[in-house]
Amino acid sequence: MLKLEAQRTAYGETLVELGNEIDNLVVMDADLAHATQTFKFAEKYKERFFNMGIAEQNMIGVASGLALSGYIPFVSTFALFGAGRAYEQIRNSVCYPRSNVKVAVTHGGISVGEDGGSHQSIEDIALMRVLPNMTVIVPCDAVETKKAVKAAAIFEGPVYIRIARSPSAVLTDENHEFKIGKGYKLREGEDISIFATGIMTAEAVLAAQKLAEDGISASVVNIHTIKPLDNELILAEAKKTGAVVTVEEHSIIGGLGGAISELLIGNGAIKMKRIGVEDRFGQSGDPESLLKEYDLTSDNIVSQCKKLLHK
Amino acid sequence: MEEKELQEKALEVRKNIIKMIYEAKSGHPGGSLSMVEILIALYFSKMNIDTNNKGWENRDRLVLSKGHGAPALYAVLAERGYFDKEELISLRKIGSRLQGHPDLHKLPGVDASTGSLGQGISIAVGMALGAKLKKAGYNIYCIIGDGEAQEGQVWEACMSAAHYNLDNFTLILDYNKLQIDGTNNEVMSLGDVYKKFESFGFEVLNINGNEFEDIFKALDSKVNNKPKCIIAETVKGKGVSFMENCVGWHGKAPNNEEMQLALEELGRS
Numbered sequence: 001m002l003k004l005e006a007q008r009t010a011y012g013e014t015l016v017e018l019g020n021e022i023d024n025l026v027v028m029d030a031d032l033a034h035a036t037q038t039f040k041f042a043e044k045y046k047e048r049f050f051n052m053g054i055a056e057q058n059m060i061g062v063a064s065g066l067a068l069s070g071y072i073p074f075v076s077t078f079a080l081f082g083a084g085r086a087y088e089q090i091r092n093s094v095c096y097p098r099s100n101v102k103v104a105v106t107h108g109g110i111s112v113g114e115d116g117g118s119h120q121s122i123e124d125i126a127l128m129r130v131l132p133n134m135t136v137i138v139p140c141d142a143v144e145t146k147k148a149v150k151a152a153a154i155f156e157g158p159v160y161i162r163i164a165r166s167p168s169a170v171l172t173d174e175n176h177e178f179k180i181g182k183g184y185k186l187r188e189g190e191d192i193s194i195f196a197t198g199i200m201t202a203e204a205v206l207a208a209q210k211l212a213e214d215g216i217s218a219s220v221v222n223i224h225t226i227k228p229l230d231n232e233l234i235l236a237e238a239k240k241t242g243a244v245v246t247v248e249e250h251s252i253i254g255g256l257g258g259a260i261s262e263l264l265i266g267n268g269a270i271k272m273k274r275i276g277v278e279d280r281f282g283q284s285g286d287p288e289s290l291l292k293e294y295d296l297t298s299d300n301i302v303s304q305c306k307k308l309l310h311k
Numbered sequence: 312m313e314e315k316e317l318q319e320k321a322l323e324v325r326k327n328i329i330k331m332i333y334e335a336k337s338g339h340p341g342g343s344l345s346m347v348e349i350l351i352a353l354y355f356s357k358m359n360i361d362t363n364n365k366g367w368e369n370r371d372r373l374v375l376s377k378g379h380g381a382p383a384l385y386a387v388l389a390e391r392g393y394f395d396k397e398e399l400i401s402l403r404k405i406g407s408r409l410q411g412h413p414d415l416h417k418l419p420g421v422d423a424s425t426g427s428l429g430q431g432i433s434i435a436v437g438m439a440l441g442a443k444l445k446k447a448g449y450n451i452y453c454i455i456g457d458g459e460a461q462e463g464q465v466w467e468a469c470m471s472a473a474h475y476n477l478d479n480f481t482l483i484l485d486y487n488k489l490q491i492d493g494t495n496n497e498v499m500s501l502g503d504v505y506k507k508f509e510s511f512g513f514e515v516l517n518i519n520g521n522e523f524e525d526i527f528k529a530l531d532s533k534v535n536n537k538p539k540c541i542i543a544e545t546v547k548g549k550g551v552s553f554m555e556n557c558v559g560w561h562g563k564a565p566n567n568e569e570m571q572l573a574l575e576e577l578g579r580s
Contacts, residue, residue, distance in 0.1 A: 026444070047444070050440070052471060053471070053474075055467035055470065056376070057429075057467060058432070058436070058468045058471055060466075061430050061431075061432070061434045061468065062433050062471060063437060064423075064437055064440070065437015065438040065441060066438075066444075067437075068422075068434065068437070068441070069438050069440075069445065070368075070441070071444070076385070087432055088430075089464075092424070092427040092430055093424075093430045094428070096414075096424055097423070097424040215485065252482050253576070
């Protein structure tokens with residue numbers, strides 16, 4: 001059994017580390033500093049933390065102004081209120097002028113849990129991915145969250161990082177090299193390729209283990225950067241197995257599955273299935289029950305893989 | 312600079328605004344003409360800038376939040392020597408550095424990319440906050456339109472400017488009282504803007520925004536520990552009789568005859 005750890009906890013801790021290393025790093029929040037864990041940075045670096053109140057649109061613009069003044073702002077709120085509420089601000093005040101703003105939002109996906117559908121962002125990857133100049137990162141676990149936040153801090157340009165709220169399996173360790181735009185294989189396989197992102201990556205690995213017991217060899221590729229997509233790796237892998245399954249805690253429209261579909265069109269006949277939230281809103285419940293209700297489980301990945309391979 | 316000289320500059324800028332928008336066959340003459348004196352007062356006198364070192368870190372900055380007034384900004388920047396005046400007629404054309412709304416990466420002198428209303432003011436607040444954090448002494452000026460003040464984000468930004476005691480931040484409301492669909496009062500009443508900005512924590516000054524003396528007095532007035540808001544009562548379309556106070560000239564280019572007529576009027580005055 002893998003250790004459980006919340007990505008947001010890792011996020012908060014990493015900001016504190018970075019605060020010590022990078023003098024011009026500033027953090028902003030919209031009255032959710034405890035939920036997003038930015039309060040840890042606020043406690044240590046009071047003068048470099050700005051609570052902007054419940055006013056996300058202004059927060060994004062102020063972040064852009066700080067970036068234009070030479071600072072590296074990490075802006076946090078829930079995924080829905082960042083990518084959703086302040087969408088046009090991210091477009092016009094951050095991406096259009098290529099401001100060096102890091103939109104690091106927590107509570108992505110339905111594993112938010114009890115707060116329910118109004119607070120569970122299932123569309124943010126799609127919204128952010130379509131913006132020119134934006135880099136979109138969805139870490140698979142707490143360890144990768146740390147690496148992603150550090151990489152974003154030294155990356156020049158707008159970055160969106162989607163961070164999960166609830167504790168989830170820690171799948172990777174210090175030996176997994178993190179490079180923005182470069183996915184990596186967690187498992188080799190010959191029959192089918194599973195591309196996963198975020199907390200679903202752990203389910204994908206579990207599914208591959210179960211498939212192996214049934215004689216199906218599945219590779220698992222962690223696609224932590226949705227944009228720029230690792231075209232080379234994905235195409236090579238898809239051509240090798242000819243069967244692709246994508247898994248994400250996001251709408252099946254426009255996210256990882258959407259991005260890979262777009263890539264694969266025109267690259268030969270490849271069987272494909274997208275696993276994600278099937279175009280419906282979330283609801284209240286504990287994270288585990290919700291993931292089951294929405295078929296975001298290793299068991300469903302197993303059955304979808306078998307279906308795709310007619311086995 | 313003497314007021315007479317500033318007046319001459321204003322006239323020159325107004326003529327260029329008319330020519331640019333005529334050549335572009337689109338653009339916003341009304342709200343460009345209304346704020347000419349404000350921009351000239353800032354760029355020719357008040358703002359601490361260096362045209363030989365345009366990106367100088369400690370320069371004062373101007374964010375034209377009402378980005379559709381770009382022709383006025385461009386004409387003033389060219390007049391001030393940021394780029395050649397011949398380039399002005401490339402406004403809105405393919406490949407031009409003079410975008411329909413200001414783009415900071417394209418044109419030197421533009422401090423922020425703006426145009427989507429309500430957003431520039433937040434960027435300006437961020438710059439003022441950044442200056443405070445750096446303990447730098449430069450000032451941030453921001454011009455918003457009155458129609459723009461209907462955007463909720465404007466008030467979010469005002470709240471934050473006061474919360475962080477940004478006395479290096481001057482907000483200027485180009486209060487010409489007209490917007491695309493009609494008067495402010497017809498479209499969405501702004502109420503008592505003086506009291507609104509005051510209650511949001513600003514030091515508020517009400518002036519005639521087309522009079523240099525008024526503008527300088529307001530820009531020079533000292534504030535402590537709070538941001539300043541200058542309510543600049545202006546005339547939309549100022550300087551061209553048939554455009555003055557006329558809603559129809561918010562976002563319409565003059566035809567050849569109208570352009571000639573406007574230039575004649577400006578030449579005469």
